Amino acid sequence: MPAETIPAAAPRARPWQPYAALKASALVHAGGLAAFAAAPELWPAALGAIAANHAVLFAASFAPRSRLLGPNLTRLPPESARRGEIALTFDDGPDPEVTPRVLDLLDRAGAHATFFCVGKRAAAQGALVRELVRRGHAVENHSQRHSSAFGWYGPARLRREIAAAQGTLASLTGRAPAFFRAPFGVRNPFVDAVLARLGLAYVSWTRRGYDTVDGDAARVAARLAGRLEAGDVLVLHDGVATGARRARPAVLEALPQLLEAVARRGLRPVTLASACGEGPAG
Numbered sequence: 001m002p003a004e005t006i007p008a009a010a011p012r013a014r015p016w017q018p019y020a021a022l023k024a025s026a027l028v029h030a031g032g033l034a035a036f037a038a039a040p041e042l043w044p045a046a047l048g049a050i051a052a053n054h055a056v057l058f059a060a061s062f063a064p065r066s067r068l069l070g071p072n073l074t075r076l077p078p079e080s081a082r083r084g085e086i087a088l089t090f091d092d093g094p095d096p097e098v099t100p101r102v103l104d105l106l107d108r109a110g111a112h113a114t115f116f117c118v119g120k121r122a123a124a125q126g127a128l129v130r131e132l133v134r135r136g137h138a139v140e141n142h143s144q145r146h147s148s149a150f151g152w153y154g155p156a157r158l159r160r161e162i163a164a165a166q167g168t169l170a171s172l173t174g175r176a177p178a179f180f181r182a183p184f185g186v187r188n189p190f191v192d193a194v195l196a197r198l199g200l201a202y203v204s205w206t207r208r209g210y211d212t213v214d215g216d217a218a219r220v221a222a223r224l225a226g227r228l229e230a231g232d233v234l235v236l237h238d239g240v241a242t243g244a245r246r247a248r249p250a251v252l253e254a255l256p257q258l259l260e261a262v263a264r265r266g267l268r269p270v271t272l273a274s275a276c277g278e279g280p281a282g
Contacts, residue, residue: 011176011177011178011198011199011200012199013196013197013198013199014196014199015196016192016193016196016197019067019068019069019070019071019192020068025057025189056068057069057189060189061151061186061187061188061189062151062186064182064185064186064187064204064205065204065205069187069188069189069191069192070191070192070195070202071192071201071202072202072203072204073179073201073202073203073204073233073272073276074204074205074206074233075206075231075232075233076230076231076232076233076272076275076276077231077275077276077277078231080230080231080270080275080276081229081230081231082230083230083268084230084266084267084268085230085231085267085268085269085270085274085275086228086230086231086232086233086234086262086267086268086269086270087113087114087232087233087234087269087270087271087272087275088106088111088113088114088234088236088258088269089113089114089115089116089181089203089205089233089234089235089236089272090102090113090114090115090116090235090236090237090238090239090251091116091142091181091235091236091237091238091239092116092118092121092142092146092212092237092238092239093115093117093118093121093237093238093239094115094117094121094122094125094128094129094132094238094239095121095125095238095239096125096128098238098239098249098251098252099115099125099128099132099238100128100131101252102238102251102252102255103131103132103135103137105252105255105256105259106135106137106255106259106269107135109259109262109263109269111259111262111269112136112137112138112269112270112271112274113137113138113269113271114137114138114139114140114179114271114272114273115132115137115138115139115140115238116140116141116142116179116181116203117129117139117140117141117142117165117169118142118143118144118145118146118165118239119141119142119143119144119145119164119165119167119168119169120144120145120146120168121146121239122139122168122169122172123168123172126172129169129172129173130172130173132173133173133174133175136271137271138271138272138273138274139169139172139173139175139177140169140177140178140179140180140181140203140272141162141165141166141169141177141179141180141181141200142165142180142181142183143161143162143165143182143183144161144162144164144165144168145161146183146239147161147183148183148184150182150183150184150186151182151183151184151186151187151188152188153188153190154190155190155193155194158188158190158191158194159194159197159198162180162194162195162198162200163198165177166198166200177200178199178200178201178272178273178276179200179201179202179203179272179273180195180198180200180201180202180203181202181203181204182202185204187202201276203233203272204233205233205234205235206231206232206233206234207223207224207227207232207234207235208223208224208234208235208236209221209223209224209234209235209236209250209251209254209258210223211236211237211249211250211251211254212237214250215248215250216250217250217252217253217254217257218254218257220236220250220251220254221254221255221257221258221261224236224254224258224261225257225258225261225262228261228262228265228267229265229267230267233272234258236251236254236255236258237249237251238251
């Protein structure tokens with residue numbers, strides 16, 4: 001059956017509960033307006049409180065591991081950690097040159113991974129996306145276009161961007177993604193409600209290798225493996241590199257070093273879906 005006709009059930013929407021920081025923000029705004037109405041001379045203090053509130057939310061948007069803006073999976077569930085599992089995740093792909101080499105490295109180690117794919121790039125590499133799944137890996141949502149402006153989108157545009165990637169990836173793999181990671185790890189206060197409506201869980205990481213900005217593979221691997229323990233969610237990139245890193249992507253040298261460290265510690269790389277009880281063990 002052609003991939004575009006394979007039925008792919010969408011994750012169920014979950015009830016959205018405003019997160020604590022949003023509730024606090026609403027109280028700050030309401031309190032500021034009430035104070036101004038009761039005593040107009042208090043407007044500098046009211047405006048200052050509102051400005052401080054916005055500053056906190058803005059800062060949280062650029063703190064990828066923060067939970068101020070809603071649930072955020074930074075480590076695998078305790079039961080997964082008890083099984084000695086970790087999650088290797090790869091962002092920004094698929095790339096026709098780098099991703100197949102990453103797959104071969106994972107195969108040699110018997111490791112399963114999660115690929116946060118960009119919808120537009122996946123559509124251009126449909127056979128490669130299906131190969132990811134055929135080899136036992138999972139494909140999850142990393143937005144449709146990976147725009148540098150993603151963090152500034154409003155609710156309607158966020159929904160269109162994330163839903164478009166859901167449709168693209170589901171049509172290619174036959175499985176609708178269950179997890180989402182924001183481009184550059186930047187999520188604004190509107191993302192959580194959009195993910196709830198689409199039935200997606202937000203994922204960041206325990207540690208990242210910074211392989212897109214550091215070409216030294218040993219340093220990249222050390223960032224990930226130095227404090228490695230069960231339950232970790234680790235990030236590398238199989239996506240499009242530029243300049244010198246295009247000719248020699250750090251991930252291709254760092255990944256074997258990381259996989260050796262994983263094996264020495266007796267840990268098992270599995271997909272996020274497997275670790276979170278949404279699929280068979282990888």
